[in-house]
Amino acid sequence: MTSERYNHRTAEQENLAAVSHFIKRGTSSNKDTSETFYCLEMFPYPSGKIHMGHIRNYTLGDVLARMKFAKGYDVLHPMGWDAFGLPAENAAKEKNIHPQSWTLENIANMKMQLKRLGLYIDWSSELATCLPEYYGAEQRIFLEFLKHGIAYKKEAAVNWDPVDQTVLANEQVIDGRGWRSGALVEKKKLNQWFLKISDFADELLEGLKTLKDWPEKVLLMQEKWIGKSIGVEFSIPILSADGENICDVSVFTTRHETIFGMSYVALSIEHDLIKKYAQDDPDLQAFCKICAEDAAKADYDAVADKKGYRTALIARNPLSGEEVPVYAANYVLSDYGSGAVFGCPAHDERDYEFAQKYNINICQVILAEDDKSDALPYTEKAGKMINSGSFDGLDITDARKKILETLQQQKVGSQKTTYRLRDWGVSRQRYWGCPIPVINCPSCGAVPVPEDQLPVTLPEDVDFNCQGNPLAAHPTWKYTKCPDCGADAERDTDTLDTFFDSSWYFMRFLSPKAEHFIDREAVNKYLPVDQYIGGIEHAVLHLLYARFMTRALCKIGAVDVQEPFKALFTQGMVCHATYKSEDGRWLEPVECIKKDGQIIEISSGRPVTMGPSIKMSKSKKNIVDPDEIIQRYGADTARWFVLSDSPPEKDVEWTEEGVEAAYKFMQKLWVLLSQSGQPEGTATKETSHKIMLCLKEYDAALEKFAFNKAIAKIYEIANIISSAHKKNQPIDAGIIQNILICLYAIIPFLAMEIYKGWDYKTAIQDMSWPDMAKISDVSDEVTVAVQVLGKLRGTLLIPANSAQDFVEQQVHALPVYDKYIRDKTVKKIIYVPNKIINYVVI
RNA sequence: GCCCCGAUGGCGGAAUUGGUAGACGCGCUAGACUCAAAAUCUAGUGGGCUUUGCCCGUGCCAGUUCGAUUCUGGCUCGGGGCACCA
Numbered sequence: 001m002t003s004e005r006y007n008h009r010t011a012e013q014e015n016l017a018a019v020s021h022f023i024k025r026g027t028s029s030n031k032d033t034s035e036t037f038y039c040l041e042m043f044p045y046p047s048g049k050i051h052m053g054h055i056r057n058y059t060l061g062d063v064l065a066r067m068k069f070a071k072g073y074d075v076l077h078p079m080g081w082d083a084f085g086l087p088a089e090n091a092a093k094e095k096n097i098h099p100q101s102w103t104l105e106n107i108a109n110m111k112m113q114l115k116r117l118g119l120y121i122d123w124s125s126e127l128a129t130c131l132p133e134y135y136g137a138e139q140r141i142f143l144e145f146l147k148h149g150i151a152y153k154k155e156a157a158v159n160w161d162p163v164d165q166t167v168l169a170n171e172q173v174i175d176g177r178g179w180r181s182g183a184l185v186e187k188k189k190l191n192q193w194f195l196k197i198s199d200f201a202d203e204l205l206e207g208l209k210t211l212k213d214w215p216e217k218v219l220l221m222q223e224k225w226i227g228k229s230i231g232v233e234f235s236i237p238i239l240s241a242d243g244e245n246i247c248d249v250s251v252f253t254t255r256h257e258t259i260f261g262m263s264y265v266a267l268s269i270e271h272d273l274i275k276k277y278a279q280d281d282p283d284l285q286a287f288c289k290i291c292a293e294d295a296a297k298a299d300y301d302a303v304a305d306k307k308g309y310r311t312a313l314i315a316r317n318p319l320s321g322e323e324v325p326v327y328a329a330n331y332v333l334s335d336y337g338s339g340a341v342f343g344c345p346a347h348d349e350r351d352y353e354f355a356q357k358y359n360i361n362i363c364q365v366i367l368a369e370d371d372k373s374d375a376l377p378y379t380e381k382a383g384k385m386i387n388s389g390s391f392d393g394l395d396i397t398d399a400r401k402k403i404l405e406t407l408q409q410q411k412v413g414s415q416k417t418t419y420r421l422r423d424w425g426v427s428r429q430r431y432w433g434c435p436i437p438v439i440n441c442p443s444c445g446a447v448p449v450p451e452d453q454l455p456v457t458l459p460e461d462v463d464f465n466c467q468g469n470p471l472a473a474h475p476t477w478k479y480t481k482c483p484d485c486g487a488d489a490e491r492d493t494d495t496l497d498t499f500f501d502s503s504w505y506f507m508r509f510l511s512p513k514a515e516h517f518i519d520r521e522a523v524n525k526y527l528p529v530d531q532y533i534g535g536i537e538h539a540v541l542h543l544l545y546a547r548f549m550t551r552a553l554c555k556i557g558a559v560d561v562q563e564p565f566k567a568l569f570t571q572g573m574v575c576h577a578t579y580k581s582e583d584g585r586w587l588e589p590v591e592c593i594k595k596d597g598q599i600i601e602i603s604s605g606r607p608v609t610m611g612p613s614i615k616m617s618k619s620k621k622n623i624v625d626p627d628e629i630i631q632r633y634g635a636d637t638a639r640w641f642v643l644s645d646s647p648p649e650k651d652v653e654w655t656e657e658g659v660e661a662a663y664k665f666m667q668k669l670w671v672l673l674s675q676s677g678q679p680e681g682t683a684t685k686e687t688s689h690k691i692m693l694c695l696k697e698y699d700a701a702l703e704k705f706a707f708n709k710a711i712a713k714i715y716e717i718a719n720i721i722s723s724a725h726k727k728n729q730p731i732d733a734g735i736i737q738n739i740l741i742c743l744y745a746i747i748p749f750l751a752m753e754i755y756k757g758w759d760y761k762t763a764i765q766d767m768s769w770p771d772m773a774k775i776s777d778v779s780d781e782v783t784v785a786v787q788v789l790g791k792l793r794g795t796l797l798i799p800a801n802s803a804q805d806f807v808e809q810q811v812h813a814l815p816v817y818d819k820y821i822r823d824k825t826v827k828k829i830i831y832v833p834n835k836i837i838n839y840v841v842i
Numbered sequence: 843g844c845c846c847c848g849a850u851g852g853c854g855g856a857a858u859u860g861g862u863a864g865a866c867g868c869g870c871u872a873g874a875c876u877c878a879a880a881a882u883c884u885a886g887u888g889g890g891c892u893u894u895g896c897c898c899g900u901g902c903c904a905g906u907u908c909g910a911u912u913c914u915g916g917c918u919c920g921g922g923g924c925a926c927c928a
Contacts, residue, residue, distance in 0.1 A: 658854085
């Protein structure tokens with residue numbers, strides 16, 4: 001038996017070049033197959049250091065890429081850097097270092113870390129979004145969109161983050177706060193570039209149905225976000241206080257059958273009619289101002305309280321002719337539907353609340369069948385119409401049909417579909433982003449930068465301590481000539497939202513240096529991405545933008561792919577317990593030690609309180625540095641640990657014990673699988689089959705993303721080998737070779753090191769994955785459960801696939817038979833081959 | 843408030859179309875080795891009992907079935923998403 005320990009430091013150093021030699025696109029381990037497999041993990045933001053979340057994400061992808069390569073696929077497994085963004089500018093302010101050098105240094109460091117982790121990546125296609133070769137291509141895309149009307153400019157109220165001093169997209173506002181800064185978002189009017197994502201709302205929604213290998217949860221979130229709603233739009237005549245017909249107001253509803261229950265009309269404070277009448281009504285003006293201020297807080301609690309202002313205007317119900325008051329109300333959204341609603345308090349919760357507060361008439365129009373409660377508002381799903389003129393007595397479905405027909409005949413209404421999804425505002429008032437390639441000319445307007453002047457590069461001499469956008473504050477950069485008329489003009493000083501950068505990078509990997517933005521042929525060949533892996537936090541933001549971008553590029557004829565990601569896997573977070581010192585400081589795990597069942601702070605010896613295990617974060621200091629782990633235990637241990645125990649879609653808790661255990665197991669594998677570790681005896685067939693069966697299950701688990709189960713199978717194999725060794729039975733070299741090929745996907749350094757100790761002819765990285773189909777699922781002998789009335793009473797070891805007669809005979813010989821069956825009447829015997837035999841007795 | 847998901851030992855978690863619940867790991871207990879400890883190895887480890895063996899047990903209550911962690915209905919608790927979208 002071998003006595004020396006496995007030294008991960010020398011082994012990982014020696015094998016680094018071989019382990020991380022990249023698979024180049026267009027090559028495969030099996031020359032006969034040309035089937036492609038695009039394996040992609042969400043590319044990282046170069047913050048400076050790899051964290052445990054990255055380790056988990058990239059290990060998952062790496063195992064898959066290695067396995068697919070060994071299975072003969074032409075694998076594309078690239079890596080890039082989501083390199084634009086605010087932290088670089090903040091670093092520039094704080095550390096007086098240029099965003100570019102800060103970012104590039106971080107990239108260099110993180111790339112080294114990823115290599116040390118043993119990732120199997122095609123570095124020849126590496127890209128960084130902050131380099132002109134990338135963002136220049138992005139500018140070309142923007143100009144194409146401009147040409148095709150997908151990009152347009154409009155004055156719009158935008159979400160303004162007062163801390164980051166920038167505009168945020170709707171998706172970046174969470175609970176009224178900036179997603180990054182956490183500051184309360186304000187509303188501000190600015191001239192902004194938008195992308196017409198709303199034009200794609202329906203196909204983005206329909207496309208979700210084709211994404212069979214996406215998590216249900218993400219599909220649902222996107223569906224809700226797009227928010228398709230089919231209803232009816234109709235117009236309501238508005239009269240002045242003295243009955244004079246002024247205009248029509250159009251409203252959208254999904255409950256048009258309740259039209260006879262209309263007891264008021266509510267308009268948004270942004271509605272044209274309200275704006276017009278506010279000019280002569282100071283009270284209305286004041287009301288609108290208060291509501292606008294509440295809304296600007298973008299704080300839900302401030303808006304939760306419904307406020308209304310009764311105008312002198314009168315609305316006439318187009319079907320009943322009834323005249324009802326018109327309100328300006330804070331709860332009516334200006335940018336959904338037509339910014340106006342009719343209120344039906346009897347059958348709508350919000351309207352009911354409003355009517356209660358302002359003492360408005362409540363008129364019931366449906367007599368419920370399924371809702372017996374008397375409480376208003378009624379929440380019926382079925383019922384008959386009442387108080388609805390000629391429609392009385394109809395059930396809801398018929399009433400909906402008839403009322404719509406009537407509205408159409410009278411030419412006051414029609415069916416309409418609305419979406420919650422708004423156009424995507426992409427202008428950001430920041431320096432460290434892709435400059436929008438447009439020149440604003442006083443006479444020609446917004447003029448695209450001519451192609452031969454691309455890329456529009458960022459100036460390097462910039463003052464980051466100025467207020468607002470450093471790019472706009474640059475003394476010369478923005479001044480230029482109009483490409484059309486030659487007059488003095490100014491560049492657009494806004495840069496693109498970084499989500500724009502990340503919504504097409506997966507296509508750029510196919511031609512990272514090319515001048516043209518996309519290599520259409522290569523993209524068509526490798527896309528859609530066969531497996532995309534990343535965090536759930538991008539369920540709507542990045543993943544919706546990327547889907548939109550792909551469809552938009554498809555529409556303008558740049559690619560022929562509709563959906564970018566065929567399969568999506570969202571992995572869980574890496575968590576760790578939190579530690580707090582006596583005086584309330586957060587402590588890093590390395591600052592604490594367990595002693596006699598108590599946790600104490602190493603420096604002071606004082607006791608420490610342990611908090612719950614939560615996502616690793618700098619603020620709570622519950623972080624473990626991957627560098628230290630790799631240094632101390634090796635990359636294989638780190639990889640092994642993040643894959644074991646917890647299913648990858650769930651959060652995993654990082655524990656010292658867990659890492660220690662993983663490390664010990666690496667040592668154990670080293671002993672069990674080494675040639676020198678094999679005893680000198682005779683191997684048995686049974687052991688070999690058991691091991692191969694485990695490998696087959698290991699493979700199936702990996703294919704299903706059940707990495708924790710795959711790991712369990714390796715432990716099982718170790719136990720099998722261990723007991724074989726005790727009986728002085730060596731394991732066949734061929735079996736060991738198969739195990740090592742499979743392990744190479746998970747723990748490449750150790751697998752390669754052990755492999756080198758045997759005299760195999762082909763290098764491990766050139767070996768094909770074992771053919772699992774050839775391994776039989778059943779052993780020669782199986783254990784069958786003997787049940788009486790569904791209760792387990794004994795087991796039986798018999799040859800596989802035995803006939804029922806034979807099994808029954810065997811059961812007769814068991815003590816179980818005398819005890820439970822012999823004296824009873826057997827009503828029925830249920831036999832499931834190789835599983836159970838169940839006696840139903842009375 | 844609405845929508846979705848989940849609940850299995852001390853812990854993380856296994857369990858093909860309903861078919862031997864608790865694989866595998868951690869932790870724990872005992873033993874071997876050691877002056878001792880660590881490491882390693884061996885055995886045990888859901889609960890209970892009158893312990894050759896039996897009873898209970900997958901959040902709770904019912905149901906379907908020869909048989910339910912798995913299917914159906916109703917609850918309880920936990921997690922996530924959306925939040926005036928008319």
